[in-house]
Amino acid sequence: MEVVKEYMEELYASGLYPNQYICHYKQGNLVDIEEEATGVRQRVLTFCTNDVLGLVQSEAVKQAAIDAIIQYGTSNSSCPTLSGRIDLHRQLEQEISAFKHLPHTHLFVNAWMAMQALMDGFCHLAAPVPGFRNTRETLILTDVLNHGCIVTAVSNAGNRSGKVFSHGADVRVKPYRHCDVTDLARKLQRYGRPDDRIIVVSDAVFSMDGDIAPLPAMLDVLENYPGSVILMDEAHASGAIGATGRGIYEHFGITPQEVLERGMIPLIMTTFSKFAASAGAAISSHSRELIDLLDVCPTSIGTISLPAPTTAAALESMRIVRQNPQLVERLQANTRYLRSRLIEYDFVAIGETNVIPVILPPELNPKLFARHLMEKYGVWVSPIWFIAKPRLRITANALHTKEEIDDLVAGMVATRDALYQPKNLVSA
Numbered sequence: 467m468e469v470v471k472e473y474m475e476e477l478y479a480s481g482l483y484p485n486q487y488i489c490h491y492k493q494g495n496l497v498d499i500e501e502e503a504t505g506v507r508q509r510v511l512t513f514c515t516n517d518v519l520g521l522v523q524s525e526a527v528k529q530a531a532i533d534a535i536i537q538y539g540t541s542n543s544s545c546p547t548l549s550g551r552i553d554l555h556r557q558l559e560q561e562i563s564a565f566k567h568l569p570h571t572h573l574f575v576n577a578w579m580a581m582q583a584l585m586d587g588f589c590h591l592a593a594p595v596p597g598f599r600n601t602r603e604t605l606i607l608t609d610v611l612n613h614g615c616i617v618t619a620v621s622n623a624g625n626r627s628g629k630v631f632s633h634g635a636d637v638r639v640k641p642y643r644h645c646d647v648t649d650l651a652r653k654l655q656r657y658g659r660p661d662d663r664i665i666v667v668s669d670a671v672f673s674m675d676g677d678i679a680p681l682p683a684m685l686d687v688l689e690n691y692p693g694s695v696i697l698m699d700e701a702h703a704s705g706a707i708g709a710t711g712r713g714i715y716e717h718f719g720i721t722p723q724e725v726l727e728r729g730m731i732p733l734i735m736t737t738f739s740k741f742a743a744s745a746g747a748a749i750s751s752h753s754r755e756l757i758d759l760l761d762v763c764p765t766s767i768g769t770i771s772l773p774a775p776t777t778a779a780a781l782e783s784m785r786i787v788r789q790n791p792q793l794v795e796r797l798q799a800n801t802r803y804l805r806s807r808l809i810e811y812d813f814v815a816i817g818e819t820n821v822i823p824v825i826l827p828p829e830l831n832p833k834l835f836a837r838h839l840m841e842k843y844g845v846w847v848s849p850i851w852f853i854a855k856p857r858l859r860i861t862a863n864a865l866h867t868k869e870e871i872d873d874l875v876a877g878m879v880a881t882r883d884a885l886y887q888p889k890n891l892v893s894a
Contacts, residue, residue, distance in 0.1 A: 481833065482852065492523065494865050497846065510840055513860045513874055514848040518820055519705050519793045520865035521743035521783045534778035542771045546573070547761050550771035558772075558781045559748065565712060565784060566700075566734050567722050568750035570757040573772050574765075577701060577737045580747040581619035583765035584697070584733070587756070588665060589623050589637045592763040604637045605662045607653055609679070611644045612669050613699060620667060644675075647683040654691060664694040670703035670714035674850065674859065676817020678707065681718050685725060692729040700734055705741025706820050711787055711794035726752055741787065744780035746772045797864040800871065804862045807875045822860040823850070824878075830886050832856045838885060843877030 477483050486502040495515070500507045521527050534554060544550035559571040574580035586592050589604045606620050624637040640657050643649040650666070658664060666688060668679045679698070688694045700713040708716025713734070715722060722732040733751050738744040751757055760766055787793060801820040808815040814825040826832055832849035836858060839845050848859040860874070 481831075485833070485837065494520070494523070495863070495870060499846070508840070508844065510844050510846040511870055511873060512846045513862070513866075514846055515863065516702075516740040516861060517743065518740050518797055518861070518863045519711075519743075519783075519787060520863050521741075521786060521793075524743065524783070524786065526786065527743050527779050527782045530778040530782035531775035534774040538774035540775065541773050544771065545767055545769055546771040547767055552771075552774060552777070554774055554777040554781060555772065558777050558784070561781055561784045561788075562736055562748050563750055565704075565788065566736060566750045567712075567715070568732065568734060568752055570752070570754050571736075571748050571750040572757045572760045572766075573777075574747045574749070575769055575772055576615075576745065577613075577699070577735060577747040578615040578618065579765050579769055580735055580749055581615045581699075582622070583760050583763040584735075584749055585619045585623040586765060587759045587763045588663075588695070592759060600635055602661050602663050603635045603659070605654075605658055605664050606637065606639045607650060607664070607666045608639065608641050609644055609668045609672075610641045611672050611675060612667065613673055613701065616667055616669070616699060644672075645677065645680055647680055647687055650684065651687045654687065658691065664688075664691050665697060666694065667697045668699070670698045670700045671707065671819050671821060672817075673702055673821060674823060674857075676819045676821035676823055678703075678717065678818060679714065681714050681720065685720075685728065685730065688730050689728050693731065695731040695733060696725070697733040697735065699737075701737040701740060702819065702821055704736055705787055705794060706797060709794070710791040711741065711797075722752065738776075738780040738783070742780040742783040744776050744783060746776055746780060793864050797862065800862045800864065800866050803868060804860070804866075804871045804874070807871060808878075811875060811879050813878065820862040822862065824858040824860060826856045826858065827886060828856065830856065830882075832858055835881055835885060839877050839881045842884075843873070843880065845874050845877045847874075 487499040488502055489497055489499055491498040495512050496509060497512050498507060498509050538552055542550040542552060555573055559573060562571045563569050574583065591600055606623060608616060608620050620639050623639060638657065640653050642653050670679055684696065688696055698714055703713040705711040707713060710716065725732040733749060735747060735749055737747045749760060797820055805815050805822060808824060816823050816825060826835060832851045836847050836849035839847060850857045850859050
């Protein structure tokens with residue numbers, strides 16, 4: 467523990483440790499927060515929530531969760547393969563399958579577990595079967611900017627529990643440059659072997675850059691490898707892109723069935739913490755066998771099933787989204803307006819979705835910028851300071867008004883004026 471203590475002392479002293487806030491009350495995008503270190507409380511306008519469609523406080527969603535508690539209690543107290551499966555799980559799986567146009571779906575407590583279960587299951591077939599042995603190796607191609615849940619799962623794909631139990635064939639993991647289809651094709655040609663089982667894994671919308679994976683071009687490359695699998699993590703795509711919020715396939719005017727007809731296997735991971743006012747994740751596939759395989763993965767067997775109120779909240783949220791596409795339209799309109807206002811005032815807003823990273827000049831500390839914006843103007847954004855380019859991570863949602871967006875931009879302009887002087891002005 468001495469090493470941990472020394473490290474944390476340096477982390478605190480360096481200013482890298484994040485500020486901690488406790489929420490006491492929320493209504494719309496107004497939040498009462500307390501800074502844990504000082505006890506100071508303040509009401510702020512938030513632009514750092516992932517509640518993209520504003521359903522967390524929906525009366526219908528809250529009532530669905532309450533009704534589920536009354537019927538099932540607060541926990542299912544078991545894994546789904548034993549006694550932890552309830553009818554709400556089946557309903558949610560059916561809802562997701564209809565939303566994503568893939569007929570079979572498996573639920574998980576969170577995305578990290580969903581990805582690990584998929585890697586264990588796909589690469590190593592999870593559970594030993596007498597007389598059966600897989601000898602085909604797996605080649606995994608992963609975008610270098612994929613979410614941490616993907617990075618962790620693919621990094622462990624060659625040495626996790628599936629291989630321990632089944633002594634499966636080797637797994638090789640190769641990263642490719644961010645959204646670079648030419649590099650993806652090059653890596654497939656260089657590392658692919660005739661008998662490989664190939665899976666390409668990518669965020670659909672990248673959580674820190676706000677850009678969209680080039681799915682059509684990726685499919686054109688993968689078509690040269692019949693039977694290859696393409697997994698899209700739609701955490702930030704569901705409810706946010708596509709005319710009705712169905713995600714990256716709808717955004718590009720493609721259906722999973724068309725991908726199947728071209729000889730590739732589409733998989734989609736859906737998470738509920740952004741558009742569906744809840745928590746948890748799901749893997750959807752055209753293959754009943756793959757979904758059943760996930761049932762016997764160590765990750766599924768050793769983990770409690772999604773609690774009833776959480777499941778009910780996600781289920782009701784998804785029904786609302788399907789019945790109210792205007793929510794998605796409002797989110798996309800707010801996104802366009804916010805991006806246009808930031809550009810109007812010379813902020814560098816990258817990406818193309820409601821996740822809006824604003825790249826700051828290197829002289830500006832994102833933590834100090836965000837703190838000044840909060841304390842002086844009552845606006846809450848997420849500072850990102852531990853990557854190469856300092857940035858603010860701003861998220862638009864369907865509840866934001868134009869007046870609130872204007873308040874954000876005005877506060878950012880005033881904060882920039884207070885904290886930053888361009889070098890040419892300083893030298894002059």
